[in-house]
Amino acid sequence: MNVPNIPAPSDREGRARWPWLAAGVWLLLVSALTIVNSVGLSRLTEQSRASAQDAHVQALATRIDALEEQAEAVKRQPAPVTRGDLDATRQALDERLARVEQAHTADDRASEVQALQARVGAIEDRLKRVATNVAEALRRAAEPPKPKVPEPPxxxxxxxxxxxxxxxxxxxxxxxxxxxxxxxxxxxxxxxxxxxxxxxxxxxxxxxxxxxxxxxx
Structure with a gap:
């Protein structure tokens, strides 16, 4: 009569532990992949924000270059400049600068914002000088000639x-x-x-x- 081989208690416990060990290893791998993905997404987000900020600064710098060219053209060919035009230009530049200041921290973008503000101030000064010269020329042209005192006959x-x-x-x-x-x-x-x-x-x-x-x- 053959007696069946009954596994020893230690073998049964080892086989029962394998599924739990495999599940634990799987959880560790999934957790590690999740952490890696989170870090990668965070870096991509930061890079996207930095790229958007750089693009915004570049667009603002291009706009200011265009304004400088317009100011030079106005200086070469004086034309009447109203106070409303100056206020509208200054308001548009102030709004753009405000958005730049809000989008950048004071540590890494303070120098760029100050440089832009200095350029905007220079443009405003040139526009004001041109407007003053044009207004003075118009005032002189509008002044009536002094009447000539008649001479008795x-x-x-x-x-x-x-x-x-x-x-x-x-x-x-x-x-x-x-x-x-x-x-x-x-x-x-x-x-x-x-x-x-x-x-x-x-x-x-x-x-x-x-x-x-x-x-x-």
């Missing part, structure tokens, strides 16, 4: 007193005869010249809205 001969009333004697320019001498009292007119008053040493005339004082010899 007669000469004042002197002052005469007749019947207690003063008269101003005038003669046409180039007149050689006393017949051409006329006597004017206050309120009289000679052509467009109105005698307003006779003073001790001068006669006051009104002509085309101008008051002219002529000395009496």
């Amino acid at each position: 007669f000469n004042v001969v002197g002052l005469e007193l007749r019947g207690g009333e003063r008269f101003l004697s005038v003669a046409a320019r180039g007149a050689a005869s006393v017949r051409n001498v006329r006597l004017l009292r206050e309120g009289d007119t000679l052509g467009a010249w109105h005698l307003q008053s006779i003073e001790a040493h001068a006669a006051v005339f009104r002509i085309d809205g101008h008051t002219l004082r002529i000395a009496i010899p």
Whole structure:
């Protein structure tokens, strides 16, 4: 009669432990792969953020270069620049700088932001100088010419007193005869010249809205 081989208790326990060991090794491998994937994703995310920030800075630098070229063109060919244009340009640049400052830390991007701010300030100064020069040129062009003071077509001969009333004697320019001498009292007119008053040493005339004082010899 053959007796079946019954495995020893130690062999049974070893076989029972193998599934648990395999499961533990599998869990360790899965955990290690999960950790590696997490680290890789974190690095990819950081690289993507850094690339996006660099692209944003590059776009802003390109825009500022274009603004500098526009400022140079305006300086070469002055044109009227309004305060609204300056405010709109400054607002757009301030908004872009604000986004750059929010997207970057103060440690690694402070120097770049300061350089951009300096360039923006230089552009604003040039635009302000151009606007001031254009406004001054327009103001000078709009100023009306100073009116020319009319010259009387007669000469004042002197002052005469007749019947207690003063008269101003005038003669046409180039007149050689006393017949051409006329006597004017206050309120009289000679052509467009109105005698307003006779003073001790001068006669006051009104002509085309101008008051002219002529000395009496």
